[in-house]
Amino acid sequence: MATGIVNLRTLILGLLALKPMSGYDVKRFLKGLSWLIGSPSPGSLYPILRTLLEDGRVTVETIPGVDRPPRKIYTITEAGRRELETWLDQPAAAQAPLKSFVMRLLLSDHYAPDVLCRHLGHRRDQVAAKKAGLLTMTQALDGNQDPGQHMALEYGLALASAELAWLERTLETLATKTGGEES
Amino acid sequence: MATGIVNLRTLILGLLALKPMSGYDVKRFLKGLSWLIGSPSPGSLYPILRTLLEDGRVTVETIPGVDRPPRKIYTITEAGRRELETWLDQPAAAQAPLKSFVMRLLLSDHYAPDVLCRHLGHRRDQVAAKKAGLLTMTQALDGNQDPGQHMALEYGLALASAELAWLERTLETLATKTGGEES
DNA sequence: ACACTCATGTAAGCTGTTACATGATTAA
DNA sequence: TTAATCATGTAACAGCTTACATGAGTGT
Numbered sequence: 001m002a003t004g005i006v007n008l009r010t011l012i013l014g015l016l017a018l019k020p021m022s023g024y025d026v027k028r029f030l031k032g033l034s035w036l037i038g039s040p041s042p043g044s045l046y047p048i049l050r051t052l053l054e055d056g057r058v059t060v061e062t063i064p065g066v067d068r069p070p071r072k073i074y075t076i077t078e079a080g081r082r083e084l085e086t087w088l089d090q091p092a093a094a095q096a097p098l099k100s101f102v103m104r105l106l107l108s109d110h111y112a113p114d115v116l117c118r119h120l121g122h123r124r125d126q127v128a129a130k131k132a133g134l135l136t137m138t139q140a141l142d143g144n145q146d147p148g149q150h151m152a153l154e155y156g157l158a159l160a161s162a163e164l165a166w167l168e169r170t171l172e173t174l175a176t177k178t179g180g181e182e183s
Numbered sequence: 184m185a186t187g188i189v190n191l192r193t194l195i196l197g198l199l200a201l202k203p204m205s206g207y208d209v210k211r212f213l214k215g216l217s218w219l220i221g222s223p224s225p226g227s228l229y230p231i232l233r234t235l236l237e238d239g240r241v242t243v244e245t246i247p248g249v250d251r252p253p254r255k256i257y258t259i260t261e262a263g264r265r266e267l268e269t270w271l272d273q274p275a276a277a278q279a280p281l282k283s284f285v286m287r288l289l290l291s292d293h294y295a296p297d298v299l300c301r302h303l304g305h306r307r308d309q310v311a312a313k314k315a316g317l318l319t320m321t322q323a324l325d326g327n328q329d330p331g332q333h334m335a336l337e338y339g340l341a342l343a344s345a346e347l348a349w350l351e352r353t354l355e356t357l358a359t360k361t362g363g364e365e366s
Numbered sequence: 367a368c369a370c371t372c373a374t375g376t377a378a379g380c381t382g383t384t385a386c387a388t389g390a391t392t393a394a
Numbered sequence: 395t396t397a398a399t400c401a402t403g404t405a406a407c408a409g410c411t412t413a414c415a416t417g418a419g420t421g422t
Contacts (some may be wrong), residue, residue: 008410019326024373033332035316036339038278041411046375069373069418096223100333104320109331134220145202148292149216152285155349162345166338191382207401227382252390252401255405 007100008040009048010087013076014107016058017084020075023049037099049074057083088115091122094129113178117171124167131160190283191223192231193270196259197290200243200267203258206232220282232257240266271298274305277312296361300354307350314343 001134015026023046030039040048049072052058057080064070076084092100101123108116138153197216198209206229213222223231240263247253259267271291275283284306285289291299321336 021374023375027373032320033335034278035313035320037333042373042375043377043412044410050375065373067419071373081294102338105335105338106331109329109334130218137215137218141224146292148289151292151353152216152288155285155288155353158349159342161344163342166341170334170338205401206403210401224383225401225403226384227407233403248401252389254401 002135008044009052010084011037011103012040012045012048013052013057013080013084014103016052016074016076017081017107017110022071022073022074024071037102052080055079074142085111091119092126094126106156111175116146117178120167120171124164124171127160127167131157132162191227191363192235194220194286195223195228195231196235196240196263196267197286199235199257199259200264200290200293203256205254205256218286223245235263238262268294274302275309277309296357300357300361303350303354303357307347307354310343310347310350314340314347318345 010079011030015021015029021029023042026049027039027042027045030037033039049058052074053060056077058074058076060074061073062070064071084107088104088111093105103117104119108119134153136159138150138157141149141153153180194213195209198204198212198228203214206225206344207313210222210225210228216222232241235257236243239260241257241259244256245253246256246260271287271294275287284302286344287302288299291302317340321333321340324332324336
């Protein structure tokens with residue numbers, strides 16, 4: 001079955017949905033966001049662009065550069081947008097890497113705002129579950145064992161709490177902005 | 184050159200340094216910590232145990248179980264401890280996954296406390312750099328662009344700030360506990 | 367002369383996963 | 395009898411990286 005078509009492919013497709021770009025442009029864009037999601041190596045980037053083209057998700061236009069190498073500008077197609085929306089419609093898997101959620105943050109505001117809200121809500125539930133799990137673990141090993149484990153759990157808890165707080169804050173501001181008052 | 188021998192192998196070796204275990208024990212232990220680092224599939228776990236054995240990092244003792252399958256208990260060797268310490272001595276790479284740092288938290292308190300401090304300090308520097316980078320990015324795109332990017336950056340900033348705060352808090356408590364007062 | 371940015375790509379390999387295979391014991 | 399836990403393992407493949415290859419222009 002395979003998670004199949006997942007990560008880099010979708011990310012690249014998503015960036016091409018923002019605006020048409022060359023492979024090099026994609027590389028630079030992601031390099032700028034490398035603190036958030038890390039940029040792919042050319043060894044994965046270019047092959048992915050080729051498969052996207054073969055699958056009809058993008059079209060190419062080669063622009064012969066004056067005084068510089070020719071650039072191949074990729075533009076997303078209707079089929080490409082459908083693939084992207086299919087991916088955006090399904091919530092991120094529970095153990096999916098952080099990157100997977102950040103990608104949804106980056107891309108989902110181009111579609112209906114409720115898509116973004118759903119992702120935020122889903123993530124909130126996941127992080128809440130994670131926090132609860134970590135709390136259980138902490139109590140389970142209580143005073144009994146090695147400090148390394150304890151410290152690791154505390155660390156995880158601190159991060160989960162902060163993330164949860166941000167998610168709830170953001171959801172609230174979104175609710176007041178779009179929904180207005182409903183009481 | 185390759186990062187080579189890195190992740191799962193070292194993690195498993197590290198757990199065997201805590202106490203001798205069977206492959207199944209390792210699996211269960213990591214399943215318990217799955218909220219923090221995620222547990223490996225058997226398809227990677229068992230082959231790694233075999234290579235650790237072939238490399239002389241562990242020894243095996245097969246215990247024929249009464250009424251249950253025989254268990255193969257792996258015990259770390261001196262060579263194994265050396266490999267582990269070599270890994271613990273080098274700081275985590277800047278773009279290394281969170282897991283890599285959590286592993287150091289889990290394992291480093293078995294060695295001198297200054298090893299733990301070095302790792303915490305190093306991580307603090309990395310996260311501080313990340314936070315600074317994200318701030319720069321935020322200012323760079325200022326009022327100009329799409330809200331998705333802005334939101335993703337805010338999210339990254341919130342997480343980085345929380346992590347930095349935890350690291351500094353923890354370093355302080357460690358300093359007062361071990362070093363005492365130095366003024 | 368040397369190195370760096372622009373711009374594309376390929377080949378080989380590492381790491382890890384999914385899915386399968388085996389087999390015995392215990393609980394519903 | 396059906397499933398789950400205990401316990402070990404293999405085969406095939408997905409996904410990504412490192413390192414290389416090419417080639418022009420630009421800066422020091």
